[in-house]
Amino acid sequence: MSTYDVAVIGSGPGGYVAAIRCAQLGMKTAIIEKYSTLGGTCLNVGCIPSKALLDSSHHYEHAVKHFSDHGIEIPGDVKINLEKMIARKQAVVDQTTGGVEFLMKKNKIDVFEGVGAFKDATHIDITKTDGSQETIEAKNSIIATGSKPSTLPFITIDKKRIITSTEALKLKEIPKHLVIIGGGVIGLELGQVYRRLGAEVSVVEYMDRIIPGMDKALSRELQKVLKKQGVKFYTSHKVTGVKSTAKQVTVTADDKKGNPVEFKGDYCLVSVGRRPYTDGLNAEAAGVKINERGQVEVNDHLQTNVSNIYAIGDVIKGAMLAHKAEEEGVFVAETLAGQKPHIDYNLIPGVVYTWPEVAAVGKTEEELKEAGVAYKSGQFPFRALGRARASADIDGFVKILADEKTDEVLGVHMIGARCADLIAEAVTAMEFRASSEDISRMSHAHPTFTEAIKEAALATTDNRALHV
Numbered sequence: 265m266s267t268y269d270v271a272v273i274g275s276g277p278g279g280y281v282a283a284i285r286c287a288q289l290g291m292k293t294a295i296i297e298k299y300s301t302l303g304g305t306c307l308n309v310g311c312i313p314s315k316a317l318l319d320s321s322h323h324y325e326h327a328v329k330h331f332s333d334h335g336i337e338i339p340g341d342v343k344i345n346l347e348k349m350i351a352r353k354q355a356v357v358d359q360t361t362g363g364v365e366f367l368m369k370k371n372k373i374d375v376f377e378g379v380g381a382f383k384d385a386t387h388i389d390i391t392k393t394d395g396s397q398e399t400i401e402a403k404n405s406i407i408a409t410g411s412k413p414s415t416l417p418f419i420t421i422d423k424k425r426i427i428t429s430t431e432a433l434k435l436k437e438i439p440k441h442l443v444i445i446g447g448g449v450i451g452l453e454l455g456q457v458y459r460r461l462g463a464e465v466s467v468v469e470y471m472d473r474i475i476p477g478m479d480k481a482l483s484r485e486l487q488k489v490l491k492k493q494g495v496k497f498y499t500s501h502k503v504t505g506v507k508s509t510a511k512q513v514t515v516t517a518d519d520k521k522g523n524p525v526e527f528k529g530d531y532c533l534v535s536v537g538r539r540p541y542t543d544g545l546n547a548e549a550a551g552v553k554i555n556e557r558g559q560v561e562v563n564d565h566l567q568t569n570v571s572n573i574y575a576i577g578d579v580i581k582g583a584m585l586a587h588k589a590e591e592e593g594v595f596v597a598e599t600l601a602g603q604k605p606h607i608d609y610n611l612i613p614g615v616v617y618t619w620p621e622v623a624a625v626g627k628t629e630e631e632l633k634e635a636g637v638a639y640k641s642g643q644f645p646f647r648a649l650g651r652a653r654a655s656a657d658i659d660g661f662v663k664i665l666a667d668e669k670t671d672e673v674l675g676v677h678m679i680g681a682r683c684a685d686l687i688a689e690a691v692t693a694m695e696f697r698a699s700s701e702d703i704s705r706m707s708h709a710h711p712t713f714t715e716a717i718k719e720a721a722l723a724t725t726d727n728r729a730l731h732v
């Protein structure tokens with residue numbers, strides 16, 4: 265029987281990063297993955313493929329709607345080849361998952377393909393697709409089994425007409441009318457992809473606003489911009505049922521006033537969140553506690569109630585984000601090596617990759633109000649920037665929230681072009697506990713979108729933005 269210092273179960277961004285860091289720190293490491301490709305949800309059916317389709321559909325939209333503004337004329341119609349677009353997405357996925365395989369080899373990590381199930385706290389049975397079994401011994405284990413799409417109790421996902429994000433990433437036709445249940449990140453990103461490709465898109469959301477966890481100002485602006493792009497929104501609507509026939513779906517809901525309404529479409533994307541995944545793990549055999557929400561319970565060291573078993577990523581509490589899972593993977597590896605790592609969960613940024621992009625870090629205005637923190641706020645619109653006008657990306661703004669007395673930046677919320685990348689400046693500033701004045705006194709290259717951050721900081725410091 266092979267023996268390891270660490271066995272990682274699950275090869276998503278949490279698991280494979282944990283494995284690399286363990287190997288870097290000199291531990292003999294194994295990783296177990298039930299699928300034939302590494303990379304987990306993120307690389308196979310999450311972050312990477314969704315961004316590939318967002319980019320492809322963005323190019324198409326530009327060609328159809330905006331090229332002529334730039335003096336670029338295309339003779340004849342611009343056409344979509346969906347099959348090719350999906351194949352390109354798959355090629356990006358294959359390249360990226362292949363990259364993880366390379367990294368495992370480079371770091372001398374043993375990869376086991378099969379379902380990992382605890383036999384006891386130091387032994388894991390691995391069942392391969394052909395049914396054969398192998399058992400390995402591990403001094404320490406890291407559970408990184410991630411999550412799966414969740415649904416509502418009365419909805420049956422048939423994967424044909426009533427689908428999750430996984431199927432939405434490989435449709436064979438452009439929906440005529442895509443009804444999306446849930447106005448969160450995944451629903452909106454995929455909704456925008458198909459809207460750009462010509463589908464009618466209706467978003468039915470239970471809450472009174474989309475992207476409900478983010479600052480209210482971002483929800484409002486994103487809904488406004490997506491509405492302009494033709495997406496229809498039905499907020500404060502409680503879905504009561506979804507039925508499908510061979511070619512049609514019917515979603516029923518109660519509207520704001522409790523009156524029944526009906527949406528007919530050819531596809532229904534259920535994007536109501538994700539649930540932690542521990543099926544087949546046999547956590548009980550090791551004595552690992554799973555809480556009532558299905559999460560593996562961990563303490564501040566990401567250690568389960570069994571001292572040599574840790575858990576990271578989507579399968580534990582906290583934001584279900586790839587970069588959060590990665591940080592936790594590194595954290596556990598370094599803890600096992602006797603180091604004292606730290607993660608500031610307040611500074612894990614959240615991003616929506618629609619266009620305009622939405623990004624945020626730190627506290628929202630609603631959270632500060634609720635906590636009774638005295639704060640000041642400054643905002644700057646992208647439309648006032650030369651760079652935004654040059655590229656015709658004028659929607660959105662940057663908003664900074666800072667402590668009323670100390671001026672320390674407490675939250676940065678932005679919507680606009682390239683915000684997914686711009687947010688890194690805010691994270692850096694907040695990691696070093698910058699004040700809004702610190703940011704406002706840093707030189708920002710001109711012309712760039714980053715100037716909106718400097719201007720918002722000037723507005724926050726003492727209401728002296730220069731270009732409004």
Ligand SMILES: Cc1cc2nc3c(=O)[nH]c(=O)nc-3n(C[C@H](O)[C@H](O)[C@H](O)COP(=O)(O)OP(=O)(O)OC[C@H]3O[C@@H](n4cnc5c(N)ncnc54)[C@H](O)[C@@H]3O)c2cc1C
Pocket residue numbers: 273274275276277278279296297298299303304305306307309310311312314378379380381408409410411429450541542543544545576577578579584585586587588589617
């Ligand atoms: C459409 C979509 C878009 C997304 N976009 C983004 C984004 O842009 N940015 C972002 O930060 N996040 C995004 N996410 C979320 C992100 O994918 C997850 O937060 C991330 O993948 C979590 O990583 P993880 O390592 O915890 O688990 P996962 O990536 O879910 O990986 C878990 C792995 O464990 C394997 N596994 C499970 N049980 C076993 C077992 N018993 N034995 C062996 N293997 C097992 C699974 O097969 C899987 O490969 C997106 C998700 C979706 C669905």
